[in-house]
Amino acid sequence: MTFWQKNLILLSCLLFFWFLCSFGFGILFSEYISFIKIGGFELGFWFSQQGSIYVFIILIFTYSYLVERLERKEKK
């Protein structure tokens, strides 16, 4: 596989989580997971007002770390 193909796979995986945590947990399946509670938060509500933002940050740094590793291999 070329560097670009690996990059596309990596991107798709991370964008899947991007979609899942915001549009999924925060909006579409919010009702189905709201029986789970953290503190006073129903999980769906927490994802839509707090959690998704934390996940976004993790996704960017994860991508940055993984793709830099791919890039270093590619340069060798």
Add this chain to the structure above:
Amino acid sequence: MEAQTLTYIFVGLSFALYIGIAIASRAKSTNDFYVAGKGVNPVANGMATAADWMSAASFLSMAGLIAFLGRDGSVYLMGWTGGYVLLALLLAPYLRKYGKYTVPDFIGERYYSNVARVVSVICLIFISFTYIAGQMRGVGIVFSRFLEVEIEMGVIIGMGIVFIYAVLGGMKGITYTQVAQYCVMIFAYLVPAIFLSIMLTGNPIPQLGFGDKLLNSDIYLIDKLDKTIIDLGFSPYTEYSKSLIDIFCITAALMFGTAGLPHVIVRFFTVPNMQAARRSAGYALVFIAILYTTAPAVASFARLNFIDSVQNTSYEDAPDWFKNWENIGLISWMDKNQDGKMQYSSGSPFVESRPVFADDRGSLGQRLLENEANTSSSNEVYLDRDIIVLANPEIANLPIWVIALVAAGGLAAALSTAAGLLLVISSSISHDLMKQTFMPQITEKKELLYARLAAGITILLAGLLGIFPPAFVAQVVAFAFGLAASTLFPVLFMGIFSKKTTKEAAIGGMLTGLVFTFSYIVFFKFISPELNNSDHWLLGISPEGIGVIGLILNFLVMLLITKSTKSPPESVINLVETIRRP
């Protein structure tokens, strides 16, 4: 010392700091002016991006908006942060690798066409002007509220400050002043939030206090809030009241719009390489998240606190802040049932949307209204959403220096965003229209002069829009995001991820997105506002969320036209391969 004097000192000191930084980091070349010499540290750029991104609306209005929208307010929280994932993963690193100065630069070269470049400049100017008018207005409002000068005077002072550091310093000056502005802004936002959180839940971290139990009680804050507002006839705080498809589309339009906003994208042109661009987007989101995760907490604290201190309280016992803001005209009370107590519930207290104050006062000292009472609701209290953040320090009984700090923070938020927008407008004029399209023979020195001139003229225009705000400023914010999502994002994305997309496809796609989104918003906001409800919307999608449909149409048109036109020249395919290479 009086609050007024302290505010003058805080605001004066912060302005002196911004100008000092601008003089120290003057732009000496077009490279400095457009992209700060491409040598900005990723963390500093992250901070500058956060300041650039968080406007007067984020700072002053967002918490208030969420306090009243409840769960529906999530669209702003997810939409305005999720776009950074798209930016960091899909656009920023490649556009940085491309290495030129502006967004239309990339579109013009990748789509080997000056028509595509000019169409993208038109989209860019439209998006950025919508935005900047709101910022100048924000500057004026903060000035008038805290410093008791006229809104017009406030706008002129704001214009002067931005003029000095944007025209002199260009991107370089703007970047480092934005770093300072971020620090002022975030400090001013967090201090009242932390105190409110301690006051209500005993937890010093607002994000945790939000999900914590109320002080000296076994009830969670959110449960209490939900119960309280349901009892008053509002829809529950933790459930969506809009349809899921509309929530979905608005969130998506804001996300793709954020990723396509030119003044955000160019911030990533200032870092040394594509790796730094990615990391910088991560840092930017961290700095943004500090405010964006605090805002919903502040929203819930403020809503609960407001109801607790107002509901069934006799007007004579109303807290001082209630009367202060009533004097300014952003709160009003109409004693419909003549019991001397304030009743707050769902529905508008009067028929008109805003209070009209009479000259005299009632027997309890309240300001009398000339409005016609709304008999279908028992609500007696009018509250302007924007005061939530501004009134927080008073609600939490904080010392007056905190009030002064919030004023300086609000100004920092408005000025930093205005400066960033100003720069993309002026550079697209001097670089894309003049140097690249109409006057290719001008020297770098001349181009720099034109860039400064364009920045000066843009400030004047923006200032005029702030002083004489067209009635539709608040109405057109949906434009900026919808248009960015439906015009620039798809073209930038395809420019990087597809080698085959042709110039005809890009031009057709941008125009389709522009015309579709523009007409849909204009139709429902201006031509037939009475039809602006879910019965008449296409697929139940409001004008705020329609950008997503524009985006899908743009992609479809690009795919179709690409199939039937001659593939791009070899040089363009090589360009795409180069920007993909690490």
